[in-house]
Amino acid sequence: MCGIVGYTGSRAAMPIILEGLKKLEYRGYDSAGITTISDRNTHSLKSAGKLIELERQLANQHLPGTCGIGHTRWATHGKPTTENAHPHHSGSIALVHNGIIENYQQLKKSLQEKGYTFASQTDTEVVAHLIHSHYQGDLVKATVRAIEQLHGAYSLLVADSNTPGTLICIKHQSPLVLGLGTDENYVASDIPAILSETREFIFLEDGDMAVVSSAQYQVFADGQEVERPVKTVSWSPAAAEKDGYKHFMLKEIHEQPRAVRDTLRGKFFAGKVVLSDLRLQPNEISDIKRIILVACGTSWHAAMVGKYYLEKYTRIPTEVDIASEYRYRQKIIDSGTLVIPVSQSGETADTLAALKEAKTMGAKVLCICNVMDSSIPRESHGVLYTNAGPEIGVASTKAFTTQLAALYLMTLYLAQERNQLTPEQVADKIVDLEAIPAAMESVLQDGERYARFAERYHNYTDFLFLGRSYNLPIALEGALKLKEISYIHAEGYASGEMKHGPIALIDENMPVVVIATPSEVHEKVLSNMEEVMARKGRVIAISTNSTAVEAVADTFIVPEVPEEFSPMVNVIPTQFIAYYISDFKGCDVDQPRNLAKSVTVE
Known part of the structure; x- marks a missing residue:
């Protein structure tokens, strides 16, 4: 989940690495650091807190050199x-x-017995000492011997002041890409970090080791x-800049159409x-007997909507599983099973692991993903890219709607x-689907009303979101975004479940x-709203221009x-x-505490 940037070339490395880290801070912002190499010496600066703290220190302390590595951290082992x-x-x-x-x-215990001392609580420092313990003048050989001893999912970027200008990259179940330039090359854990420097990328595969210098790579x-x-x-x-918006999240909300x-x-x-x-071949399509959607977080909510779609129109039994649960339970899979992983980043660790296991058991795997050539598309038999463009805000918005x-x-x-739908029915559905971005644009014009709403409601400590049918996942997603x-x-709940427990929480606070938009169960939703009102709950409705709804609730019209x-x-x-x-509370909208954009660890 952390951000990695490396550079080797003829220009000063520090500014390039710092700019790259700014583009990756959504991957973690507990601490940051940069090391450069010059005249066979290392120059390093690290800081706890967000990247701005490191940037302030770098304003007074230049790190010389044309080769270097940098990192922005989401803490796993050890405090920030x-x-x-x-x-x-x-x-x-x-x-x-x-x-x-x-x-x-x-490994740490073994290294301590050899006389190594540790300055941190991290698992990372163990790897540095482990490589050093094998080092006899050849960094590549030392790194190879070290990684043979490692268990886990990781990517590594290694530099050695004895071999200035050379970077060693290791990818093992964690993303790492090479960016290619003229007499300079780059390394990063995600494309946006170096997109302003190059458009040419090599996506390393699991188990790859790359040796990168300014003139070449292997x-x-x-x-x-x-x-x-x-x-x-x-x-x-x-596309990765704010373009005049106060936050990336607000920009990305507006980019959805x-x-x-x-x-x-x-x-x-x-x-x-x-x-x-x-x-997909015709026989493979006709042989599908069961569909399993696997995802995490916001993507899981999208998959829940997908279940309604798939069962209604394909008539194929469809399950939705949280990837972290699915990968560890007993599974029933055969050649008639289609598994659809859904992931924004294409690197979500649990989803990737679930995919691999299902594939090994004989399932056909077709993924939905936003990032080209990331791990999940590469491991899948087929892919449908969402083309949302880079999403920087940690709270996903446009990735979800796409x-x-x-x-x-x-x-x-x-x-x-x-042949579950006739050609005429498909053509009609296409027309309806292509009209949705315009409907989304009309909702986006009402932002000021939500700002006034925030002023009235920001002091409440608990919210309940209710939805039914296609919009139950939207209730879950709305609650997730707010928290x-x-x-x-x-909390998000099915409206019909409110009477089975959550109604006990409802009062004027x-x-x-x-x-409450029109649906087959619209009257039942109105009844649920009345039940909330009877307990003095404050109802906020998302609805079309409905007099029945507006009579009992604050209403946002769609x-x-x-x-x-x-x-x-x-x-x-x-x-x-x-x-x-x-925003009204003064929270960090784009970088909420304890979270990171791409969850590449369990």
Whole structure:
């Protein structure tokens, strides 16, 4: 979950690494550090807290050199202190690390017996000393011998002041990419860190070791040099900037109509859905007997909506599993099982592990992902990219709505190929789906109303979100967003479940956000609202222009769309509620405490 940046070339390394770390701070912001190499000496500066603290110190302390490594940390082992910040050093060796070394305690004990002392509580320092313990003038050989002893999921970036200008990169179940330049090269744990410097990337595969200098790079797998394809990334560097918005999250909320259009673009031809990247043969489609969606967090909520889509239109039994639970329970999988992992980053550790296990057991795996050539797409048989563009805010917004669009596309495609829908029905659905971005845009015009709402409601300590059918996952997502970025306790429930426990919590101090747009169960939702009002609860409704709703609740109006598309529209008010309350309270909207964007550890 941490951010890694490396540079080797002819320019000053420190400013390039610092700028890269700024683009990766969403991956962790407990501490940060940079080490550069000049005249066979290492120069290092580390700081606890957010990256701004390190930047303040660097204003008065230049780190010379044209090669270096940097890190922004999400704490796993050891508190967020300067001592625990990366890079860690052992003799001439400096190292940064993302992931977890599971056997670090055993290794640490062995190293202590050899006379090594430890200045931190981290598992990372163990790796630095371990490499040093094998070092006899050849950093590559020492690193290879060290990683043979490591257990866990990790990526490593290693520098040695005795071999200035050379970086060693190791990828093992944690993301790492190479960026290629002219007489200079880059390393990063995610594309946005170096997108302003290069568009040419190599995506390392699990088990790869890369040796990188300013003039060249070599990639090795199982001790043999291999070629990895160079990919051109089309994202604009400007897409990762705030573009005048106060926060990345607010910008990304407003980008959702564009992102959904981009996800749909090129997927329709002559009234049919065309998804060639799924790489499914007709017999494989007809042989599907069961579908399992696996995901974490916000992506899990999207998968829950996907279950409604898939079962309604494909008539295939569909399950939704939290990846961290799915990977550790007994599974029933055969060749008739289709597994659909859903992940924004493509590096989510639990989802990736669940995918690999299902694939080993014989399942067909088709993923939905936002990041090109990340680990989950590479491990899957086929992929449907969401094309949301880089999402920097830790609380996911546009990634979620594009996942909903992608799940609907995949559903239409399977229903079309299995003849569950006629060509005319598919064509009509496509027309309805293409109208949704315009409906989303109309909701985005009402931001000021949510700001006023935040002023009235920011002091409440508990919220309840209620929804039914397609909008139950939106209630769960709304509660998650509020607790993530405002630190207000919030829970999402199925409206019909309120009487089975949560109603005991309702009084005048409990705001209840009810998703009450037209649906097959609309009258029942209105009854649930009345039950809340009878207990003096404060009802906030998300609804179309309904007199019945406005009579009993504060109401946020959204345009009426077909029920199955309503999650893509109704989620926007819940995002605004969370955003404006968080901003009004003075919370760090884009970098909420204890969280990171890409969860690459268990």
